[in-house]
Amino acid sequence: MTWLITGGAGYIGAHVVRAMTEAGERAVVYDDLSTGIAERVPDDVPLVTGSTLDGALLSRVLADHQITGVVHLAAKKQVGESVERPLHYYRENVEGLRVLLEAVTAAGVASFVFSSSAAVYGMPDVDLVTEETPCLPMSPYGETKLAGEWLVRATGRATGLATASLRYFNVAGTASPELADVGVFNLVPMVFEKLTEGAAPRVFGDDYPTPDGTCVRDYIHVADLAEAHVTVARALQAAPGRELTLNIGRGEGVSVRDMITRINETTGHHRPPTIAPRRPGDPARVVASADRITTELGWKARHDVQDMITTAWEGWLHRHPEAAQGSPRG
Numbered sequence: 115m116t117w118l119i120t121g122g123a124g125y126i127g128a129h130v131v132r133a134m135t136e137a138g139e140r141a142v143v144y145d146d147l148s149t150g151i152a153e154r155v156p157d158d159v160p161l162v163t164g165s166t167l168d169g170a171l172l173s174r175v176l177a178d179h180q181i182t183g184v185v186h187l188a189a190k191k192q193v194g195e196s197v198e199r200p201l202h203y204y205r206e207n208v209e210g211l212r213v214l215l216e217a218v219t220a221a222g223v224a225s226f227v228f229s230s231s232a233a234v235y236g237m238p239d240v241d242l243v244t245e246e247t248p249c250l251p252m253s254p255y256g257e258t259k260l261a262g263e264w265l266v267r268a269t270g271r272a273t274g275l276a277t278a279s280l281r282y283f284n285v286a287g288t289a290s291p292e293l294a295d296v297g298v299f300n301l302v303p304m305v306f307e308k309l310t311e312g313a314a315p316r317v318f319g320d321d322y323p324t325p326d327g328t329c330v331r332d333y334i335h336v337a338d339l340a341e342a343h344v345t346v347a348r349a350l351q352a353a354p355g356r357e358l359t360l361n362i363g364r365g366e367g368v369s370v371r372d373m374i375t376r377i378n379e380t381t382g383h384h385r386p387p388t389i390a391p392r393r394p395g396d397p398a399r400v401v402a403s404a405d406r407i408t409t410e411l412g413w414k415a416r417h418d419v420q421d422m423i424t425t426a427w428e429g430w431l432h433r434h435p436e437a438a439q440g441s442p443r444g
């Protein structure tokens with residue numbers, strides 16, 4: 115099998131490339147490098163720079179590299195930005211996917227893995243979110259992921275393409291410092307940034323109906339997430355026409371306050387957080403039931419939250435050596 119990995123120069127995509135090649139699969143990366151970083155792609159993996167809106171280029175790449183499966187991660191992923199630029203998000207995430215699927219089906223590709231998100235669930239009112247929990251996305255970003263799942267599923271049913279939509283919960287950590295997330299859009303890097311500035315981390319709201327009043331999430335190590343892609347890719351390859359929708363989480367809820375306490379202990383900065391107002395649109399609790407992927411495919415996360423924080427901090431120090439505890443801070 116040769117897998118085309120769109121978005122393979124991104125934070126999650128680069129981990130998927132690494133996991134796939136380490137598992138013995140051939141990979142080709144397709145990335146527009148808008149947020150991806152070419153250096154994340156291993157030297158022996160071809161990198162094609164292009165947009166998923168470019169159907170002609172995609173068709174050429176699928177034929178030239180005799181692609182048999184696609185893992186599609188290339189997308190815009192900032193919830194707040196999607197509220198301000200919905201048309202941009204629909205174009206990149208939905209139209210880009212439609213163009214890609216057209217090329218994929220024309221080329222006779224057999225398997226398609228789609229990067230979806232827990233954002234499809236919106237504000238779930240359940241302890242553990244199963245794949246049957248109703249999807250009520252709260253942002254254009256979440257809408258584009260849900261619409262993407264529909265496109266993928268309908269195409270699979272119409273053409274026999276084996277498909278999987280993977281709903282990622284809160285991704286953190288890194289397999290190696292060079293592959294770390296460089297965006298500062300999520301809790302862990304946002305806390306790191308504050309600590310680096312010598313400022314207090316912020317808790318967005320401590321009056322939620324949760325045990326300590328702060329929001330609860332299900333964090334998943336990016337290396338585990340990448341392994342899940344290998345497991346799913348192989349399951350599709352083994353069962354033409356298969357259709358999967360799977361949560362990728364750990365089933366363990368961790369509060370914002372707990373995360374900040376652990377980050378303080380790990381980094382040695384020990385700055386008590388300040389309480390800021392709630393961030394609009396934040397659900398109190400989003401925790402996966404990861405039973406389906408375990409039961410159906412035997413996959414289970416191996417890394418815990420401490421592994422995520424430790425490796426994310428190593429990645430942060432790689433780019434921000436001044437953040438090391440005891441060194442002068444600005």
Ligand code: WQD
Pocket residue numbers: 191193230231232233282283284285299300301302304305315316317318319329330331370393396
């Ligand atoms: C986690 C919790 C914040 C920063 C988003 C998307 C989701 C997925 C992952 C892509 C929340 C709180 C944060 C800070 C804080 N993305 N927080 N202080 O919002 O759960 O999920 O990213 O697929 O779709 O919605 O992740 O890391 O932004 O926030 O208190 O400085 O941390 O309010 O409760 P979120 P997050």
